[in-house]
Amino acid sequence: MAKRSVxxxxxxxxxxxxxxxxxxxxxxxxxxxxxxxxxxxxxxEGTFGEAEPKHKLFRWPxxxxxxxxxxxxxxxAGSQLAFPLVTGGKPILSIPPMAIIMYEGTMLGAITFxxxxxxxxxxxxxxxxxxxxxxISDGYxxxxxxxxxxxxxxxxxxxxxxxxxxxxxxWESN
Amino acid sequence: xQDHVQLSQTKINDDLLAGVLGMxxxxxxxxxVLVLIIFTGLGAYGYExxxxxxxxxxNRPVFWGFYITNFxxxxxxxxxxxxxSAILRLTQAEWRRPVTRAAEVMTIFALMAALxxxxxxxxxxxxxxxxYPYDFSRGIFMNIRSPFVWDPSAVMTYLIGSSLFVYVAxxxxxxxxxxxxxxxxxxxxxxxxxxxxxxxxxQWRLQAIAGILLSALVLPVFVSVHSIxxxxxxxxxxxxxxxxxxxxxxxxxGAIHSGVSAVAMIMALAIWLWKLxxxxxxxxxxxxxxxxxxxxxxxxxxxxxxxxxxxxxxxxPELALREFQVFQxxxxxxxxxxxxxxxxxxxxxxxxxxxxxxxxxxxxxxILVNVGxxxxxxxxxxxxxxRRQPLSFDWGTYNPxxxxxxxxxETFAFVALGMLLFAKxxxxxxxxxxxxxxxxxxxxxIGRRIVPASIRExx
Numbered sequence: 001m002a003k004r005s006v007x008x009x010x011x012x013x014x015x016x017x018x019x020x021x022x023x024x025x026x027x028x029x030x031x032x033x034x035x036x037x038x039x040x041x042x043x044x045e046g047t048f049g050e051a052e053p054k055h056k057l058f059r060w061p062x063x064x065x066x067x068x069x070x071x072x073x074x075x076x077a078g079s080q081l082a083f084p085l086v087t088g089g090k091p092i093l094s095i096p097p098m099a100i101i102m103y104e105g106t107m108l109g110a111i112t113f114x115x116x117x118x119x120x121x122x123x124x125x126x127x128x129x130x131x132x133x134x135x136i137s138d139g140y141x142x143x144x145x146x147x148x149x150x151x152x153x154x155x156x157x158x159x160x161x162x163x164x165x166x167x168x169x170x171w172e173s174n
Numbered sequence: 175x176q177d178h179v180q181l182s183q184t185k186i187n188d189d190l191l192a193g194v195l196g197m198x199x200x201x202x203x204x205x206x207v208l209v210l211i212i213f214t215g216l217g218a219y220g221y222e223x224x225x226x227x228x229x230x231x232x233n234r235p236v237f238w239g240f241y242i243t244n245f246x247x248x249x250x251x252x253x254x255x256x257x258x259s260a261i262l263r264l265t266q267a268e269w270r271r272p273v274t275r276a277a278e279v280m281t282i283f284a285l286m287a288a289l290x291x292x293x294x295x296x297x298x299x300x301x302x303x304x305x306y307p308y309d310f311s312r313g314i315f316m317n318i319r320s321p322f323v324w325d326p327s328a329v330m331t332y333l334i335g336s337s338l339f340v341y342v343a344x345x346x347x348x349x350x351x352x353x354x355x356x357x358x359x360x361x362x363x364x365x366x367x368x369x370x371x372x373x374x375x376x377q378w379r380l381q382a383i384a385g386i387l388l389s390a391l392v393l394p395v396f397v398s399v400h401s402i403x404x405x406x407x408x409x410x411x412x413x414x415x416x417x418x419x420x421x422x423x424x425x426x427x428g429a430i431h432s433g434v435s436a437v438a439m440i441m442a443l444a445i446w447l448w449k450l451x452x453x454x455x456x457x458x459x460x461x462x463x464x465x466x467x468x469x470x471x472x473x474x475x476x477x478x479x480x481x482x483x484x485x486x487x488x489x490x491p492e493l494a495l496r497e498f499q500v501f502q503x504x505x506x507x508x509x510x511x512x513x514x515x516x517x518x519x520x521x522x523x524x525x526x527x528x529x530x531x532x533x534x535x536x537x538x539x540x541i542l543v544n545v546g547x548x549x550x551x552x553x554x555x556x557x558x559x560x561r562r563q564p565l566s567f568d569w570g571t572y573n574p575x576x577x578x579x580x581x582x583x584e585t586f587a588f589v590a591l592g593m594l595l596f597a598k599x600x601x602x603x604x605x606x607x608x609x610x611x612x613x614x615x616x617x618x619x620i621g622r623r624i625v626p627a628s629i630r631e632x633x
Contacts, residue, residue, distance in 0.1 A: 012183065040183060040350065041609035042378035053376035057383060061391060079315035087319055097319045100402065104324075104331045107395045111335040114391060118342055118384045119369065122377045126370030134353035136373060139183030139609075 004171050005146040006156050007038070007131035008164025012139040019048040021143045021162035028158050030145060035155075038132070038142035048141075060117025061110040068109020072102030131170035179452045180615065186608050190601045191354055193448050200447065201598065208591040215584020218577045219294055227297045229577045236559045236572040241295035244582050246551045247432070248288035248589070249329070249403050250425075251544075254433020255281030256336050256396050258465075260389035269461045271607045272453045276444065276593075277437045278340045279602070283592035284436075285333045287585040292325075294581050321406045328402040332395050339388045345371050346381060346606040381606075400426045407554070414495040415484070415558040424476040431466075431473040431516070432547035435540035438462045440593070442537035444602060453603055456531035463530030470521045470543075491561075499557045508549050516546025 010018040018037060025035045037048045045052060076098040084092045119125070136142050143164065145155035156167055181189070193201075222229050232239050255277040262270030293299045305316050305326045316323045349371035352364035371377060404425035407416040418424075441458065444450045484492050499505050520539040529535045556572050596602065617624050 036374050036376075038373045039375075039378070040373055041606055041613055042382065043375075043613065045375065045379065048375070050375050053379050055376070055380060055383075057380065057387070061387065076318050080318060083315045085317065087317055090319055094319050097324065100324045100398075101318055101327050103398060104327045104395070107391065107398070108331040108334060111331075111338060111388065111391050111395070114384075114387060115338040115342055118380050122371075122380045123374075124345075124369040124371065124377070126372070129370060129372065132372060137350045137353035138187060 004149045004152045005130035007142045007144040007168045008159030009166040010141040017163040018141045024158045034147045035145045040137045055121045061114045064113020065106045065110035068105040072105025131168045190605045208587045211587035215581045218580035231574045240574045240578040241291045243552045245291035248284045250429035250432045251436050252281045252284035253429035260393045263385045263389045271611045272603045275604045276440045281336045283589045324402045328399045332399045400429045413558045414491045427473045435543035438540040442533040460530045463524045512546050512549035515542040
């Protein structure tokens with residue numbers, strides 16, 4: 001069932017009011033998954049009373065590094081064994097040059113997996129913006145609630161009571 | 175950082191998006207001139223492709239000339255981009271904020287320019303794919319014992335890593351452009367590029383971690399790339415002056431010297447071209463000037479040690495090479511020019527605070543450094559190959575042809591054009607980072623003084 005979302009907009013100076021709106025939403029029975037704050041600039045964690053986001057980003061570089069290392073090992077060892085040409089009297093499986101390419105493979109794997117991890121852990125890409133206001137990029141603070149349609153009017157009321165200047169509506173797919 | 179201008183978020187958007195949402199008068203003519211230079215260079219390359227490498231000045235025994243010099247130069251420039259950004263992010267230096275993006279973007283275009291030099295240099299570029307394990311049908315694979323296979327693996331890792339690094343750090347700013355752009359297509363294109371960024375605390379949190387984590391991951395790659403480039407030379411046991419164990423750190427510090435100088439140049443250009451003097455303050459130039467003194471002195475130490483240990487052996491061929499580098503024209507003039515421009519003119523200049531705080535003087539002193547560092551690479555590569563050896567059947571000398579000169583100019587135009595195009599479509603100074611910098615600044619009273627302070631959160 002498609003969910004609806006509502007956004008209350010607060011000015012740059014209404015940081016406390018935006019925090020109050022988050023508290024009021026919690027008191028009104030909305031779960032932390034249903035409301036969040038949107039800002040155009042990073043504020044210190046907990047500014048709006050939001051919970052610390054949990055993530056598993058640190059697993060990504062380790063997984064990527066392991067994959068990159070294995071690919072590097074297979075690539076260097078496999079290609080040399082497949083075409084065993086002796087050059088410069090060196091062994092076919094010559095460790096120092098293999099280590100160089102395996103190192104680069106490890107780092108490439110770690111970096112690419114980290115990037116993918118950052119994007120996915122940030123809940124991106126996001127197909128539907130929901131309720132959003134472009135003024136957030138100018139410093140306004142948005143408090144958005146995404147929930148079932150019948151709970152939207154109550155959320156709107158809470159946001160207005162907390163001091164939201166403008167209210168915007170939107171919809172989401174999930 | 176005492177020198178600071180407090181600005182509102184709207185003002186920051188307006189200033190830093192002026193070049194993206196509008197078009198400065200100088201932009202289009204500059205692009206046209208750069209495109210003309212690029213096409214001239216590509217025309218010269220087409221001529222070289224058609225006629226063969228004989229149209230260049232490369233000949234026995236000097237098979238490495240301007241192209242390889244230029245390759246090493248651009249790899250060097252590319253280094254400071256990520257290095258300065260990564261180290262400043264890791265140490266959470268407050269003055270990093272306006273500097274990081276331009277430095278990172280320069281890395282990408284400099285790396286592309288470096289790679290293009292390899293294409294210009296090889297006689298049959300259509301076989302470049304042989305460095306990749308591709309030819310399964312014939313069972314022939316690349317020789318991984320060759321440094322020419324290490325090079326592409328390192329450079330491509332660095333290019334992919336730094337491009338992704340730039341993109342991730344750019345996402346919040348693309349979202350701002352999405353919100354500010356007008357017209358039918360621009361908001362949609364930027365909307366796709368920013369992946370639907372909204373600025374939730376989770377997204378900001380991960381963005382902060384990304385800066386630190388990716389910096390930590392990219393730094394070891396940065397160290398490996400120039401080490402491997404130096405090993406292109408150092409593993410060649412038959413050329414005096416190349417076979418040195420100190421080459422890897424020497425090349426790395428040389429790369430940092432030229433690259434940090436290039437960042438200072440770009441900072442000065444950003445002030446003049448995009449009028450960003452509210453963001454790039456004299457304090458920023460002062461900080462980078464002090465960093466440059468440390469880097470330049472360290473680089474000179476490595477240069478000195480490399481020379482001392484080469485001379486200490488008292489081996490005839492080594493001494494003959496050094497004599498050829500320093501006392502025989504035209505190398506002697508190039509060597510003199512290199513020492514003056516890379517160290518003896520700029521470093522004493524940077525000792526003066528007035529110079530360090532002047533964008534104009536920093537611009538000219540850092541241009542000198544890059545002229546010097548280009549000459550340094552030339553003096554490492556060419557005299558080593560050109561030195562006349564007994565029983566050599568062909569005592570050639572190296573005179574770069576007009577084809578090589580045009581192609582080298584093309585690479586400079588390419589990097590400049592890349593930076594201009596990037597700055598036309600994306601903010602060249604990280605907007606969200608600047609806004610955060612404004613948010614966390616406060617003035618506090620200590621005794622009878624009011625001093626600016628920064629509040630910092632550990633990510």
